[in-house]
Amino acid sequence: SPLAAAYGEKGLDAELVKYIFFGDIFAGQENPKLKAIPFMVYTRLQKAGVPREFSRHYGYEQKDLQGIQIAGADGHLLEALLQDSTGVTYLPTPLVFSHETRKPVEGLSILPIDIDNNKKLSDDEKFYGDVDTLIRRLERNDVRDTNAILTPYFHLSVDKENASPEAIDFLTWVSHHGHLHLHAYGFLLAKEKVVNEAFHDFVGQEGQSSTRK
Numbered sequence: 001s002p003l004a005a006a007y008g009e010k011g012l013d014a015e016l017v018k019y020i021f022f023g024d025i026f027a028g029q030e031n032p033k034l035k036a037i038p039f040m041v042y043t044r045l046q047k048a049g050v051p052r053e054f055s056r057h058y059g060y061e062q063k064d065l066q067g068i069q070i071a072g073a074d075g076h077l078l079e080a081l082l083q084d085s086t087g088v089t090y091l092p093t094p095l096v097f098s099h100e101t102r103k104p105v106e107g108l109s110i111l112p113i114d115i116d117n118n119k120k121l122s123d124d125e126k127f128y129g130d131v132d133t134l135i136r137r138l139e140r141n142d143v144r145d146t147n148a149i150l151t152p153y154f155h156l157s158v159d160k161e162n163a164s165p166e167a168i169d170f171l172t173w174v175s176h177h178g179h180l181h182l183h184a185y186g187f188l189l190a191k192e193k194v195v196n197e198a199f200h201d202f203v204g205q206e207g208q209s210s211t212r213k
Helices: 002-007 013-023 026-027 034-038 049-057 074-082 132-140 167-183 197-210
Strands: 040-044 066-070
Touching: 013 034, 013 040, 013 066, 040 074, 066 074
Parallel strands: 040 066
Antiparallel strands: none
């Protein structure tokens, strides 16, 4: 894509991301050459976790995202992108890389992030060739601590009033073991075990209720 050709070696800093995805004119003033590059942003129509977290990371809300709104799931953004050589979007790691080859999905170019914000990419910032290299690099504290690349926690929700015992059992299993299985698909291991005390209290209460029944 034109954006990949222009910024594949230099990387995107936060100001460039703000201009591309949110139409921030002040960021655009700092990068006048970007205005001559054709691109089309694709974003989610419905409210969802990925666009919400992506927007929050840069100080916006999902409603502020520019571009063509695509109905459906995150995978539909990928489908739209692969049909438009000028297209650009945000995607969760598991959709960016092929599960078979471990490489980026064929036809997809990854725009790297300029982590240290010095307007160029060092060799240490080029780690998008395969998902395993990406995972190892993002799990290093020096990358996470900069907050330059979005690495939010994954949340599961449960209806406390209508959750079945089977649903509780499944969520409990995911809470304890899910990260081990998801890691290979691009989900990072937490820096430390994150315990949702409210969820565990709820699970305990449900267990006591089931026992009484």
